[in-house]
Amino acid sequence: MTSCSDGWSDAGLPALGTAPNADFWVALEQPGPWGAKAFTESRLDPELGRQLDTEVTRSGGRLVLVRDPLSHPDVEGPRTVFVAGGPVGAPWLGRAVLDSARDLLELLQAWPDLRAAATPPSPLEPSDPVLLVCTNGKRDRCCAVKGAPLARTLAERHPGRAWEATHLGGHRFATTALALPSRQMLAFVDEELAERALDGQLLALDERHDRGRSDLPQWARVADAWLRSRTGETDPAAMDYQSDEAVVQASHRDGRSWRLVVEKKSSDEVQLPESCGKHAVPISWWQVSEA
Template identity: 45%
Template sequence: METTCSVLSREYAEPMAGTAPTARGWLLIEHPGPWGAKALTGSRGLDPDIGRAVERAAAAAGFRATLIRSTGRTADLAALRTVILAWTEPGATWMRRFTVSSAEELRDLDFAALAGPVEPAIGEPCTDPVVLVCTNGKRDRCCATEGRPLAEALAHRLPGHVWEATHLGGHRFAPTAVVLPDGYVYGRLDPDTAVAAYDAARAGGMRIADCRGRATWPRPAQAAELAVREDTGETAADVLRVAAPVEHEDAEHVWTVRVDHVDGRTWTVEVTGRTEEPPRPESCGKGFGNPLSMLPRLVTPAH
């Protein structure tokens, strides 16, 4: 029997810090499905040309386009679709919700004007966080076998705040989820830890355990932020700012990252990319490879 990518990742104790997708903003489009492996261009009932155009326009403005659906909902391609826009930058997080009759309406949106940090006036504000659980088995079977049971459990415990999603990256960390609008991504979740992540976000915080990083930042910066949080125990979501990683000229996959607290403290973190051994599939059905892990080290304490 073939061993799945998520089982191997757990067995090899692959670090999760710094593995979140990078996205300052998120565009969530309700589409009951069924979904394809490349959701916006390969899902039934969604014109691939429209999906491609929306995906490209959203990405150019900093939004990651993702299809979502309610757990257990039967497909109704004629119904109004919920659309959620979220922005994840610390101090400028927001989330807006509106409806469209078809994805074609989204092609005419000016995503550059809707991008943060200023909250747009479109739709209505979302006052509570939402949890997206990756469940797209066409993308990776671990997302179906691990993600769908989690989504179903959360739908009962957090009714109205949970969506299934097509692709969050990091299938080998399934079940994986992102909590918006802050954009913290988590892996290897169970219902209790997922609810804890939601509760932390609702209280203005995040959960250090099980966190893969804040999608706002590139991978080395995600790992640097989590290193500071683990060292200090700081869990307030919006108190840390992370500068762009500076890669060392004399060493490949080594970065210096500055992390600032709103209270004036500053840390310097060195992040090293380590090629993981032995080779393993980073996604089910793909060939063997060596994932690059982000290993942070505090160089200077807060000052």
């Protein structure tokens, strides 16, 4: 049976702008097995998992569980947490080691707005960039079959910098990954792209590989990825976006500007499953043109 990601890859469909909305990310280390709904189907206390997810989502962020690709014994103990926040154009990544997962809930309730904070709040310390690779096979087999080997390879080369992650969305684009602190989401990731993403800088990629920056609104996310692929601009603070319905006005700090029409297209002629084992559905994708 052809995997969902093989079908989408063979069709040459763009991943442009498909990153989920997330103004900030919280990645909590949780060793051991993960179920399809990992926050409540892992060794993490289910009620605590629900509370953490609710608290992060309420504030405009997104929670993921992570684990070491090389060794994640099913034991309790201290665990690492990464938080990627900061305003658009000024991202940061903080890291801390907590005595227990419950400590994270108390911190989330005490921290200032992570979308606006200029620096990581205590006890977070500035962290080297990390790459989170989706490997949650209970959610979709593509993620485990394609993501896990890549995560292991990266972890062997860069200890502490590459982590397995729970659902990042977009199974059909496996292998998918999230680069922090840039908050750029990647599709059809191979070793070469993963190595580049480990630098933590925003990348100028083609429409096949760039799912966009999760901290931008949907329309700006699409326009931003499209423009970066054409201009090569990788400074997240260089561009400003304003929207009037389907038209996006993009301005560069050097004076250049663009008027872009951002549209979601669909086709009934080609139908593909968005996840392994599911029925095929009409495809949709984002398209950008200059007004």
